[in-house]
Every structure is written in structure tokens, then in C-alpha cells.
Amino acid sequence: MGRPISIEISTHKKKKPLENERGFGIHFSDHMFIMDYSEGQGWHDPRIIPYQPISLDPAAKVFHYGQTIFEGLKAYKTGDGRVLLFRPQKNMERLNRSNDRLGVPHIDEEIALEALKALIAVDQDWIPEESGHSLYIRPYVIATQPALGVDASTDYKFMIIMSPVGNYYPEGVNPVKIYVENEYVRAVRGGIGEAKTAGNYAASLKAQEIAKEKGYSQVLWLDGVHRKYVEEVGSMNVFFKINGTVYTPALSGSILNGITRSSIIQLLQEWNVPVEERVISIEELFAAAKSGELEEAFGTGTAAVISPIGELNWRDEKAVIGGGVTGEISSKLYVTLTGIQRGLVPDPFGWMVEVEI
Amino acid sequence: MGRPISIEISTHKKKKPLENERGFGIHFSDHMFIMDYSEGQGWHDPRIIPYQPISLDPAAKVFHYGQTIFEGLKAYKTGDGRVLLFRPQKNMERLNRSNDRLGVPHIDEEIALEALKALIAVDQDWIPEESGHSLYIRPYVIATQPALGVDASTDYKFMIIMSPVGNYYPEGVNPVKIYVENEYVRAVRGGIGEAKTAGNYAASLKAQEIAKEKGYSQVLWLDGVHRKYVEEVGSMNVFFKINGTVYTPALSGSILNGITRSSIIQLLQEWNVPVEERVISIEELFAAAKSGELEEAFGTGTAAVISPIGELNWRDEKAVIGGGVTGEISSKLYVTLTGIQRGLVPDPFGWMVEVEI
Known part of the structure; x- marks a missing residue:
């Protein structure tokens, strides 16, 4: 070199x-x-x-x-x-x-x-x-x-x-409770939300602290323009399984383009599980939760890999997801991804890079 | 202590x-x-x-x-x-x-x-x-x-x-050319725009660099929600004199609460110059520039004190302000504020604090 x-x-x-x-x-x-x-x-x-x-x-x-x-x-x-x-x-x-x-x-x-x-x-x-x-x-x-x-x-x-x-979340792969943030905003289109830079994390600390005091593990961020569309959860990307299809917010410029996120989309496609990137409103999520169609929810990132979400609190209204237990897709994704990462299961996409030691 | x-x-x-x-x-x-x-x-x-x-x-x-x-x-x-x-x-x-x-x-x-x-x-x-x-x-x-x-x-x-x-702007109190930013956003309500924190400045560097390459001194920031309302200019607050009244964007949560800003509002009130804090759209500014009612514009901050604006470029449309020369109110504010700061003119508000040396 x-x-x-x-x-x-x-x-x-x-x-x-x-x-x-x-x-x-x-x-x-x-x-x-x-x-x-x-x-x-x-x-x-x-x-x-x-x-x-x-x-x-x-x-x-x-x-x-x-x-x-x-x-x-x-x-x-x-x-x-x-x-x-x-x-x-x-x-x-x-x-x-x-x-x-x-x-x-x-x-x-x-x-x-x-x-x-x-x-x-x-x-x-x-x-x-x-x-x-x-x-x-x-x-x-x-x-x-x-x-x-x-x-x-x-x-x-x-x-x-x-x-x-060790494991990022002491709770492990058990579902966590998430607080939907209405006041604070992490990032907005045209801003630096897509970049992995200090300012986005600085902007998140206060809301995170308040959520913790209220007994929630993480904050669910809504978009800065309408305060209506789901963006990320804490410092993770987020996925929702509604009526058999897995949805994740489309990359809008204010959402981090997560490597775990894109790997999960690839895995789901490989498994023939319907998966879509699109805008997802918080009203839609709560409506799906009420009708029983919101089957699973989970955050994804390098630190936690998969972090199942068992409850959302939005303006003091609570939505329990999947009966508060880890869903089938969440579990399968966790086991598969961590298995690939540790060389325990086949790596069909050639994701892993071996380091010569 | x-x-x-x-x-x-x-x-x-x-x-x-x-x-x-x-x-x-x-x-x-x-x-x-x-x-x-x-x-x-x-x-x-x-x-x-x-x-x-x-x-x-x-x-x-x-x-x-x-x-x-x-x-x-x-x-x-x-x-x-x-x-x-x-x-x-x-x-x-x-x-x-x-x-x-x-x-x-x-x-x-x-x-x-x-x-x-x-x-x-x-x-x-x-x-x-x-x-x-x-x-x-x-x-x-x-x-x-x-x-x-x-x-x-x-x-x-x-x-x-x-x-x-020395003087923050090499141009001194001469009017500078400002580029109205349409793509990048500095801050949004609910974010950290009101705080004097690193992330806001990190978010501004790229747009500032592009504006400089195009021959402009600073960027005029529009709000992150509508991309329509004026917020700040570079790292300064901003004022516009339209048809005899001086306007500055109201503190919305995404605008820095400038000390020079609030001092200027006080000075203008003292001088019986009409001054208003309110939302100001970029369309309104360009309409006022066309009709000849946009008489003066200037940025304010600790570093530059007053920085007159002689030209705005918004989507390649140019508005020349006050014939490109420093306006009367801008000059008077600059002379008065810097005079108070250096003990050359009376300090009616008791702003200055002497340091015992």
C-alpha cells in the first residue's frame, strides 16, 4: 500500500x-x-x-x-x-x-x-x-x-x-419498552441524520434520559417535519411486522443507513418474507396494534443486532406488541445473524471477512 | 465563593x-x-x-x-x-x-x-x-x-x-453576499438549534463550503419543516428592514437566542424604530426586494456585531438590498453597539461590566 x-x-x-x-x-x-x-x-x-x-x-x-x-x-x-x-x-x-x-x-x-x-x-x-x-x-x-x-x-x-x-442490552433479546418521542427531534431531511456523526447523538441524549426516567429503554424518533412518521429507535433502525409483511422506514436522508438494517432486508427477501421500505406513520402502527395486526417490532444495529420491542407508549397510550414476548421473525433473524457472525451457520451472502491472525 | x-x-x-x-x-x-x-x-x-x-x-x-x-x-x-x-x-x-x-x-x-x-x-x-x-x-x-x-x-x-x-469579516462593515440554502438544513424545532452546541455548527459546514465556492460569504438558513421561513444567516441572527419596520425571525426553538440580537431589539425600541419578532418567509423577502421595500438586511452576532447583507441569492434569483451599500440603521446600530462596547458612547441599559485589573 x-x-x-x-x-x-x-x-x-x-x-x-x-x-x-x-x-x-x-x-x-x-x-x-x-x-x-x-x-x-x-x-x-x-x-x-x-x-x-x-x-x-x-x-x-x-x-x-x-x-x-x-x-x-x-x-x-x-x-x-x-x-x-x-x-x-x-x-x-x-x-x-x-x-x-x-x-x-x-x-x-x-x-x-x-x-x-x-x-x-x-x-x-x-x-x-x-x-x-x-x-x-x-x-x-x-x-x-x-x-x-x-x-x-x-x-x-x-x-x-x-x-x-458483552450484550449491549442487559435485557438481552427480551422485548424492551419504547417511548414515542413527541417533543424532541433527532434529525430532519437536509440535516446530518444520515451521517454517523456526534451531533445526532448529542441531540438524542436529553430525550433518552427523560424516557429512562419514565421507565422506557429507548426513544422512538418521529420525523422532524410532520412529527408523524417513524424514523429510528434510540440509535437503531426499526422494523415492524404488520399482517405478515415486514416494514422499515425508507431512507429519507434523516435516517441512518444501517448495515444490520440492509442485511436484514436481504435475509427476509432470501426467506421470501415480504419486506418493504416505506414511510410508516405512528397512527398506522397504533391502529395495527389495536386491530392485532402489529405482530412484531424490533430495533436493529451493530451493538444489539436485534432488539425486540414489546411495548410502545405514544402520548400515554400504550400498545403491547406480540403479547410482550419476542416474535418468531425477530428470533429467527437474531439467531441467523449472530450465527453467521460467529461462523455457526452458513454465510450465503459472503458477508463475513476473515482476519488473518 | x-x-x-x-x-x-x-x-x-x-x-x-x-x-x-x-x-x-x-x-x-x-x-x-x-x-x-x-x-x-x-x-x-x-x-x-x-x-x-x-x-x-x-x-x-x-x-x-x-x-x-x-x-x-x-x-x-x-x-x-x-x-x-x-x-x-x-x-x-x-x-x-x-x-x-x-x-x-x-x-x-x-x-x-x-x-x-x-x-x-x-x-x-x-x-x-x-x-x-x-x-x-x-x-x-x-x-x-x-x-x-x-x-x-x-x-x-x-x-x-x-x-x-481583529474584525471577523475581512470585508468589515461592507455588505456581504448571502446564499439562501435550499438543500441543507441547520436545525429544526425539537432539535438542538437553540443550544450553542457543536452539532449545529458541524451541520452547517458543508452548505457553507458550497456557498463559498459559489462566491457567497454566508448561507441564509431556512426552517427545516417548510424550507420557507428564514432562521439564521451563517452563525448569526438576521434582521430585515421592510418599509420602515425592522423584522427578525421569532425564537422558534431552532434559532439561537442571540445576545446581540436581543440588544439590537432593545436599542431599536429605545430609538422608536418599529421592530417585530415574527416568522418571515423567503417569498416575502424577495417580494419586498422587488417592490423596493426591503431597505436593509444584516446579520448580528458577537464575532461580527453587525454584518450588512447586500445581496441574497435564492434559487439563482438575486435580490440586491439597499443598493448594495450599508443602510442607515445598520450603520447606526454598528456605531452605537461597538461604541457602547468600547466605552465611547453612553451605556443607557447598563450592559457593560467592568473587569477589575
């Missing part, structure tokens, strides 16, 4: 968390990847170094104007000791789409993927082997130019950090 | 930029203020230290979920050597309103103001004396907890940095 990755091995190995201590994104592996960008020089100096604090000028643009994007994916260890990644090229493609929206210079997707694999190889003993556990990988870019003018940064860092994780 | 600010004076004094080298937010003074927050302990350890890089864990939440807010204000030096701040309490009140929206714990406004004054006193020789120049002050909060779960951080840093600045 012309730009070999330099590797500095840590002399101090950290203590690894036990299975029940893992949580999500709390513990980090022994090493990290960094590559710098500066105007004129482009991306340069790709390196794996011991995991350590980074030093930034207090005026670095990331602190002030949020010019930052990220990705999330997982490495899985199979029973026979292989290390697998789930569609990592898709993450790198989206990384660059997010970069476009935020005015961040493109990153060579092959170099990013090579960096990711090299880092995993160095820290391979950090990949958990227990079912449902994995090594969560967080590639991200931050703007580092120390200047307060409101324009795109001249300098950036692309970094990758990794964290051994 | 029970929590005295410790002060460590820098042994190395930086070279100050010359008048023509200042720019905006490029050079920073010799010291900075930091105060830490951790759950249980609250805000603690307020300190002034030499300006220096800060060290953060790569998983610090600010890098990933953009939980950060900021303020901007200026210190002015008067002809008789006094140091004045413009309505700094208003910045601290807004700081906490932004904190609320982003799930950041409140900061004692008196302590923040005291910290700001102490820092200015230490770096008082950094305040430029030339007309139109000042010391720009940037208080800000960043989330520092090293954890990738999407929820509010348990740890924060509140910091203040300062930069000697």
Missing part, C-alpha cells in the same frame, strides 16, 4: 475484564490505531501504538464545532479460533459518506480496513469467545486544527479503538 | 500577534481556565494554568457523541485603559440553557463569571486596543468520560480560552 503501518507494541499488558465485567465500551484493548491528516500532506503516518491518552490543543475544532464522524463494527471469534468481521467494507463506505456530509477528507477504504485488521491481529487475545460477546471496534475521525473560525478543519486524526463487549 | 481559583502563572510568555496578524481565533493568550466535573463530586478544582494541550482518553465522549456546549463573548479595552465585558451574565445564563438541552450539569454562573474575570486579569495585556479589535473569550464544556454507551457523560471539563481578534 506504499504507506506501511508502523507498530509499537505495548510493554505493559492491561488486565482483561472478566465475562460479567465487560459491559459496553468501558474497557479498551492494549493498542490503538492513529493516522494524521494535514492540508497539503494528506493522510499520513499510519501507526499502531499502545492505547494512551491523546493530547489536543484546547482550541481543536472537535471541541467547538463537532466536526467528527465514527463507525461501529465487531470482531467475532469462532469455535475453531478464526476471527471474523461482518461486512467491514460497508462501514468504510459509510465512513466516507459521513466524511462527505461533514466536510472531512476521504480516507482510503482499503488502508482503513488494513489498519483495522492489523490492529485486531495485534490485540487478538482481546476478542471474547463467549456467545453474544465480541470485540467492538470504533473507527472515528476528529478535527484537530486549533482555530475558532466556523469552517472545515485543515487537520484531522483518524483513529481506531477496540473494546471487548 | 468557597472554591478559590488557583492560579499558576506561565514562565514562558508567548509572542503576541501584530494587529494585522490577528485574524479570528488563531492565536491564544498565555493562560486558560479549567474546572472539572465528576459524578458525586460535582464541579471542582477551578484553576488558571498556562495555555497548554489537554490530554483525553481516546474514548472520551466528546469525540464520539458531541456532548459539548460553548459560549462566545469579548473583552474590550477603553481609551482610558478600562476593561469591559458586554452582558456576560447573559452568556452564562445561555451556557446553562445549552447545558440543559445537552444533559450537561449546571455550572454556577457566578463562579463561571468570576473565573472569566480572573483569567482576563491575568492575561490583560492580551486585550487589543485598536478599534474593531478585542479579546474573544470562549467558555466551553466537553464530556470526558471514556465510555462508548450512548448516554450523558459522568465527567466534564469546563474551560475558558481567549484569543486576540
Whole structure:
């Protein structure tokens, strides 16, 4: 690749968390990847170094104007000791789409993927082997130019950090209760909702906190224009099975183009389960819940894979879905996707990429 | 205050930029203020230290979920050597309103103001004396907890940095050309547009870049719901004088509640110039421009104070405003506000706060 990755091995190995201590994104592996960008020089100096604090000028643009994007994916260890990644090229493609929206210079997707694999190889003993556990990988870019003018940064860092994780939701694959958000809005068409960037998550924290206080796991986001059409659930895409057909909100510009989302659509098509991407109103969902046609609902994302929804609360009206138990399609999708990811079931789409270790 | 600010004076004094080298937010003074927050302990350890890089864990939440807010204000030096701040309490009140929206714990406004004054006193020789120049002050909060779960951080840093600045717009008080944005949206009701937080600025960079390439200084933002009503211009509030009355978009939840904005409304009322806060459609503006009733337009903010608008481009239709020269009200507001800020004209509202140096 012309730009070999330099590797500095840590002399101090950290203590690894036990299975029940893992949580999500709390513990980090022994090493990290960094590559710098500066105007004129482009991306340069790709390196794996011991995991350590980074030093930034207090005026670095990331602190002030949020010019930052990220990705999330997982490495899985199979029973026979292989290390697998789930569609990592898709993450790198989206990384660059997010970069476009935020005015961040493109990153060579092959170099990013090579960096990711090299880092995993160095820290391979950090990949958990227990079912449902994995090594969560967080590639991200931050703007580092120390200047307060409101324009795109001249300098950036692309970094990758990794964290051994348990199940994202302590509830596991049991259905969660979701609060339909009427006041706060996550994103709107023309905004940055489609990009995986910090601002969307910052915008979601307050509503999420209020929902938690009310006893709900996540918020269901409605569109910013009409406050009527379903967009996402928490930081996941969302699916509804109504009268035998599975629906998910069409990509409108304010919805994240989830890799788990598109994989689920492919799986359902493969299984000949009717699946449609279209606008879905909250009234329609509640009407379907009342008539008994809303059979299943679930969120999808890298962290949780599938998170069944057992109850929706919209303006204090409650809709119980599928009797509050995990539905058949939700279960089958969870078992199949996690099975493919861990090399337990065939991978008909060639999704998994093996990391040489 | 029970929590005295410790002060460590820098042994190395930086070279100050010359008048023509200042720019905006490029050079920073010799010291900075930091105060830490951790759950249980609250805000603690307020300190002034030499300006220096800060060290953060790569998983610090600010890098990933953009939980950060900021303020901007200026210190002015008067002809008789006094140091004045413009309505700094208003910045601290807004700081906490932004904190609320982003799930950041409140900061004692008196302590923040005291910290700001102490820092200015230490770096008082950094305040430029030339007309139109000042010391720009940037208080800000960043989330520092090293954890990738999407929820509010348990740890924060509140910091203040300062930069000697020239005029924000090289064009000075000459009218600028503005591009009306049809595709991209800065913020929407229910979102974070009213908060001074990184995500809003991140969302604006792309459109701003495109406008610059087309030869325009700034973007005029339309509302996210109808893409019809005027919201802000670049990172400023906006005013229009139509047929003798001055209009500014009403605070809708997606518009920043500007301190310069509210000061201008007060000044106009004092002068018996009719002023109204209401929704303003872009069609209305173009109709008024065609009929010759759109007499003046200007952006307002801490950085530029008043930035007259000489031309609007909406869908390739151009409206020249006031013959492309700075209007009477724009000029009078600029002269009066900057005069009050530098202690050159009476301060009828008691806006200025003197810093003991």
C-alpha cells in the first residue's frame, strides 16, 4: 500500500475484564490505531501504538464545532479460533459518506480496513469467545486544527479503538419498552441524520434520559417535519411486522443507513418474507396494534443486532406488541445473524471477512 | 465563593500577534481556565494554568457523541485603559440553557463569571486596543468520560480560552453576499438549534463550503419543516428592514437566542424604530426586494456585531438590498453597539461590566 503501518507494541499488558465485567465500551484493548491528516500532506503516518491518552490543543475544532464522524463494527471469534468481521467494507463506505456530509477528507477504504485488521491481529487475545460477546471496534475521525473560525478543519486524526463487549442490552433479546418521542427531534431531511456523526447523538441524549426516567429503554424518533412518521429507535433502525409483511422506514436522508438494517432486508427477501421500505406513520402502527395486526417490532444495529420491542407508549397510550414476548421473525433473524457472525451457520451472502491472525 | 481559583502563572510568555496578524481565533493568550466535573463530586478544582494541550482518553465522549456546549463573548479595552465585558451574565445564563438541552450539569454562573474575570486579569495585556479589535473569550464544556454507551457523560471539563481578534469579516462593515440554502438544513424545532452546541455548527459546514465556492460569504438558513421561513444567516441572527419596520425571525426553538440580537431589539425600541419578532418567509423577502421595500438586511452576532447583507441569492434569483451599500440603521446600530462596547458612547441599559485589573 506504499504507506506501511508502523507498530509499537505495548510493554505493559492491561488486565482483561472478566465475562460479567465487560459491559459496553468501558474497557479498551492494549493498542490503538492513529493516522494524521494535514492540508497539503494528506493522510499520513499510519501507526499502531499502545492505547494512551491523546493530547489536543484546547482550541481543536472537535471541541467547538463537532466536526467528527465514527463507525461501529465487531470482531467475532469462532469455535475453531478464526476471527471474523461482518461486512467491514460497508462501514468504510459509510465512513466516507459521513466524511462527505461533514466536510472531512476521504480516507482510503482499503488502508482503513488494513489498519483495522492489523490492529485486531495485534490485540487478538482481546476478542471474547463467549456467545453474544465480541470485540467492538470504533473507527472515528476528529478535527484537530486549533482555530475558532466556523469552517472545515485543515487537520484531522483518524483513529481506531477496540473494546471487548458483552450484550449491549442487559435485557438481552427480551422485548424492551419504547417511548414515542413527541417533543424532541433527532434529525430532519437536509440535516446530518444520515451521517454517523456526534451531533445526532448529542441531540438524542436529553430525550433518552427523560424516557429512562419514565421507565422506557429507548426513544422512538418521529420525523422532524410532520412529527408523524417513524424514523429510528434510540440509535437503531426499526422494523415492524404488520399482517405478515415486514416494514422499515425508507431512507429519507434523516435516517441512518444501517448495515444490520440492509442485511436484514436481504435475509427476509432470501426467506421470501415480504419486506418493504416505506414511510410508516405512528397512527398506522397504533391502529395495527389495536386491530392485532402489529405482530412484531424490533430495533436493529451493530451493538444489539436485534432488539425486540414489546411495548410502545405514544402520548400515554400504550400498545403491547406480540403479547410482550419476542416474535418468531425477530428470533429467527437474531439467531441467523449472530450465527453467521460467529461462523455457526452458513454465510450465503459472503458477508463475513476473515482476519488473518 | 468557597472554591478559590488557583492560579499558576506561565514562565514562558508567548509572542503576541501584530494587529494585522490577528485574524479570528488563531492565536491564544498565555493562560486558560479549567474546572472539572465528576459524578458525586460535582464541579471542582477551578484553576488558571498556562495555555497548554489537554490530554483525553481516546474514548472520551466528546469525540464520539458531541456532548459539548460553548459560549462566545469579548473583552474590550477603553481609551482610558478600562476593561469591559458586554452582558456576560447573559452568556452564562445561555451556557446553562445549552447545558440543559445537552444533559450537561449546571455550572454556577457566578463562579463561571468570576473565573472569566480572573483569567482576563491575568492575561490583560492580551486585550487589543485598536478599534474593531478585542479579546474573544470562549467558555466551553466537553464530556470526558471514556465510555462508548450512548448516554450523558459522568465527567466534564469546563474551560475558558481567549484569543486576540481583529474584525471577523475581512470585508468589515461592507455588505456581504448571502446564499439562501435550499438543500441543507441547520436545525429544526425539537432539535438542538437553540443550544450553542457543536452539532449545529458541524451541520452547517458543508452548505457553507458550497456557498463559498459559489462566491457567497454566508448561507441564509431556512426552517427545516417548510424550507420557507428564514432562521439564521451563517452563525448569526438576521434582521430585515421592510418599509420602515425592522423584522427578525421569532425564537422558534431552532434559532439561537442571540445576545446581540436581543440588544439590537432593545436599542431599536429605545430609538422608536418599529421592530417585530415574527416568522418571515423567503417569498416575502424577495417580494419586498422587488417592490423596493426591503431597505436593509444584516446579520448580528458577537464575532461580527453587525454584518450588512447586500445581496441574497435564492434559487439563482438575486435580490440586491439597499443598493448594495450599508443602510442607515445598520450603520447606526454598528456605531452605537461597538461604541457602547468600547466605552465611547453612553451605556443607557447598563450592559457593560467592568473587569477589575
